Amino acid sequence: MATQSIAFHDRVDRALDNRSLQTALGRATDRFVTNRANALALVDDFDDLRARGRAIRASALAQLDDVLVRLSERIEARGGQVFWAADGNAARRYIVDLARTRAVRTIVKSKSMASEEIHLNDALEAAAFTVVETDLGEYIIQLAGETPSHIIAPCIHKTREEISTLFQDHLGMPATDDIPTMTRTARGALRQQFLQADMGISGVNFGVADAGAVVVVENEGNARLTTTAPRIHVAVMGIERVCERLEDLGVLLQLLARSATGQKLSVYTSILSGPRRADEPDGPDEFHLILLDNGRSQIIGGDYAEALLCIRCGACLNACPVYQSIGGHAYGGVYSGPIGAILTPLLQPELRDVHKLPQASSLCGACQSACPVKIAIPDMLLRLRADAVAAGRTDAIERIAMAGWSQAMRSPTLYRVGGKLASLGTRLLAREGRIGWLPPPLDQWTHQRDFPPFAPRSFTELWAERQRRAAGDGR
Amino acid sequence: MSDAREAMLGRIRQGLARNREFLAHEALAAPHAPPPFVHPEHDADLADLFATELRKLAAHAHLCADHDAARATLRDILGAAGVHLALTWALPALAFPGLDDDLAAIGVERRDVAIAPTAAERAAELRALEPAAACISGVDALIAESATIVVLGGAGRPRLASLLAPLYIAIARRDQVVRGLGQAIAQLQQRAAPDLFAERSSLTFITGPSRTADIEMTLALGVHGPRDVHVIIYG
Incomplete structure (x- = not known):
């Protein structure tokens, strides 16, 4: 598709x-x-929070070179590994090679726009690894063989009936369109994947340079399981997704949750700093951070x-x-x-x-x-x-139309006559104040949206009349 | 590999040569410090505020007068849920005397988490923990205005003990409640200065039960993490 x-x-x-x-x-x-x-x-003063958020993000970008070096050095000092990926190809190769050398079979993934951007799943599946998306919406999309349609709600385009059919076909769920039942079915199927997965791949909401940590924000708990249960955690981060200090999160997390879903904070915020320490009872034994450029270093110098x-x-x-x-x-x-x-x-x-x-x-x-x-x-x-x-x-039509517009704007007569004709024409075509059809080639516009009819009298006419009336009153 | 790093940094510096001024100007346009809290301040007791906000998230808050009342509440929650196996923080990390006796008295087996690094053992251990009906942890702070539980990782503090089971109980003292996220972060950093992550790999904020609205925007709880969240505040 x-x-x-x-x-x-x-x-x-x-x-x-x-x-x-x-x-x-x-x-x-x-x-x-x-x-x-x-x-x-x-919120007391959300605009103030926005201004702080903007300043914090701009500050990290203004020193992006330095911030990335600080982040990577901190993570390496904690026993994590950092890979600088110039493009999607380099990132895909690193992750596929890592999975091969570590004898990985099953990979669980939590939501990551960056890995969608570089078509990571295709590369891993081509290399014969089993890759399972674990965010409920992303899982549904994966079962359907589609792509996400919304940053926060990947499968808003699917109805519960469509999802029920998918679960019946793929998971052997009995016929139902009860949402809690469907959710439980997905939980059960995905639990088994979490327990046996060798590698977990997550996205990153923010890298925190001075803490040497990455932040993963979610509501379901699948990202926590992805970054905790498997023995290897790979975090894929676009290089621009950084802030400098942990306290920056006191602004950024508040903005993110409220803007995304209207929550005060998302259900789970995981701030992860390298692999588990020697005396920690769980967590991954390996931590890899992929710093993905893929054109971002060009954007930062552009318009x-x-x-x-x-x-x-x-x-x-x-x-x-x-x-x-x-x-x-x-x-x-x-x-x-x-x-x-x-x-x-x-x-x-x-x-x-x-x-x-x-x-x-x-x-x-x-x-x-x-x-x-x-x-x-x-x-x-x-x-x-x-x-x-x-x-x-x-398009050719667009160029012709714009050339015509340009002519009309330079000639008051042409402008007036054109306006009169358009006003007359559009009023003839209008039904209940809207135009649903214009003759070709203008139907390219009305094919997908209505066109407003021109006002019966132009601004110039109204203005002239107003002036006349004012002059009359003054007498 | 270091070639790739130098090349990327080179490209970034080249780009910044043109736009650093614009970005630095934007960076100075507002202060960066997080506000200690973001909702208007009012007189409500912080523990009460936390409880009110937590209940809005379809989770349960229990304000207990003292340690004994907290123990009774914990027994009630576990008993009502018919729990037989619970994953918990290690007892010294929990610092909640009497827990072991209470669990034994109501027939709940308590299990520590210790996941081995090898692939086969890891899967087997996770499988053994998965049937647990409850997890129990302490907290490092509670944030009142968002009803957030703050949990640091570290020795004796498994991440799975706030994640794996359908029922999660967090035990907190009243003096651990702060008003806002900004305050909570500042306090954690102060307490673990100079490096919060020197001895741990995780810091987790938990705000209510696991939830999703992915199917037709209809809210469903407990999709991957705990569906029932209880916070016991005592003292």
């Missing part, structure tokens, strides 16, 4: 035509937005460095009217929604149509308002659009 090979336009079509996806997206994003708002209302402040909470997805309509898969990459429209072209430039993602925005600014580190997302989306135009990556 290689969504990447389908044109962006068609992926959007598919999402808009999927009735159950539309229902699920509406329900999920509503819930996330409400829960976040309720959690924020309780979109600010996007690296992102803490992957998903608040901008939930706030975005476009994401609410098309969901995550339509974006084609690992990172979806407004921040994904910026990160995917930068981190996965090889994907089809990535330059079109910045168009999937109404530029309403809801994403920036929701962002816990105040990333200027709309501004960056506009600049990415300009980049695409400068690079000549535009």
Whole structure:
């Protein structure tokens, strides 16, 4: 189900035509937005917290070279190993080789966007290892052979009936659509995997340089089991996901949980510093940290460095009217929604149509308002659009339309006449104040969204009338 | 391997040569210090506040007048749940006198965790621990405004003793409750200065029962970790 090979336009079509996806997206994003708002209302000064969070993230990035050296040295001093992976290929090779030399058979994984980004599971499965995703949503996605559609809720696009069928087919569950029963079934199946796994692979929410630790945040407990039960723990971290000090977590964790799900803190925050010490009764005997570059060191010197402040909470997805309509898969990459429209072209430039993602925005600014580190997302989306135009990556129709617009803007007569015609035309086509169909080639727009009819009278006309009336009154 | 490291650092430095100024400017735009707590302060007793917040998470708080009352509460919880096997912190780490006698009196076998490094033994030991119906740990702090249990790793403090079983009981003293996360982190660092992780590999924050809303956004508890969480606060 290689969504990447389908044109962006068609992926959007598919999402808009999927009735159950539309229902699920509406329900999920509503819930996330409400829960976040309720959690924020309780905080004394959330904007102050956001400002601190932004400053903390910017500070770590401003000294990223130094911060990564401190982090890696601390972890090595604790008996952990650090691998500097220039790209996905290097990271995949290191982990596959490690699994081979340690005679690993089963690998359990907790949620990691970075390992999705580098298609780690494919590489491990190609090398004949059994890889099991253990986050409930990710597990369901894996059984279905799909990819996640939301940062926080990977399978919001699936109905309980679809999931029940999956569990009946793969886990021998009796027919039921009772959610607690389904959850228990998954728990039982995954417990067996945890007990026998040789290696656990996790993502990293934050690396903490001076503590020599990584932070893994979750609600289910699967990440705790992944990083505790197997004898080897491999943590995969994008190099930008760092902070300097442990006390920074006093800001970042508060922002992350409230922005992601509206919780005050997520259920489990594991702060892990190397392998278990000699007298500790459990925990992994080996700890490997993969520092994944994969294009990030290019971004930090480019025009979109600010996007690296992102803490992957998903608040901008939930706030975005476009994401609410098309969901995550339509974006084609690992990172979806407004921040994904910026990160995917930068981190996965090889994907089809990535330059079109910045168009999937109404530029309403809801994403920036929701962002816990105040990333200027709309501004960056506009600049990415300009980049695409400068690079000549535009459609013929778009170029003709823009040339026409440019002419009209330079000629008052043309502007007035064009406006009159458009006003008349759109009013003829409008039904109940909306236009659902425009003639070709303009139907490319109305195929996926309504178009507003032009106002019956232009601003120029209204202004002229107002002036006349004012002059009349004054007499 | 060190080549890869130097190459990556080189690329980062090259990038920062252009954007370090912008990032450093943003870094100075606000203080970095975490607030000690984030909700407006009010007069409620911190242990009461913790209990109120914990109950909102569908977990159970027990405020006990003294050590004896705490022991009775613990016996009641284990008895009501029909527990036969419990994983716990080592007794010296728990520092809760009478625990061994109480468990024996109600027919609960207490087991320490000691996972061997070799693959085969590790799997066998995990399998032996898995049937445990309860885990019991002490705490290093309780955070009142988020109802968070703070647990450090270390000798005699298995991570699995707050994770593996469907029922988890944390035992705390009233003077271990702080108001906010910022305070809790500052206190831990002060207590274990200069290096919190010198003798342990983990620090865990636990806020309520294991939960998921992955299926149709419907809340389900106890998906991987404990479903029933009890915090006993005494003193």
